[in-house]
Amino acid sequence: MTLIHLRDAIDKICTNIAAMLLLFVLSLTDAFAQASLEVGTPQGWVSKPPASAMRVGEFTLPRAPKDGEDAELAIFFFGVTGESVAAHAS
Secondary structure (H helix, E strand, O other): OOHHHHHHHHHHHHHHHHHHHHHHHHHOOHHHHOOOOOOOOOOOOEEOOOOOOOEEEEEEEOOOOOOOOOEEEEEEOOOOOOOOHHHHHO
16 A cells, blocks of 8 residues: 555545544534434535435545545434433444
8 A cells, every 4th residue: 555545545534533523512502402414515526415314414425535435424313212322422
């Protein structure tokens, strides 16, 4: 693996981590407490209709250099259960 490929892989991982952190922060807000969520589309992303009722947002993200295809991101919301984030992670 070259340094460029490694950098591209790290960029992808960082993007995924940022998306997960955003969802975690959103889970702590009143929007989730009221069981509603509004999803905006960042620049460069393409929003598409969710493939299932469990998905509240679905996006195509532009491929990184040297990637064979674009990335896909699906955001799920299972409603408010009163359980902690840790309970859902296990």
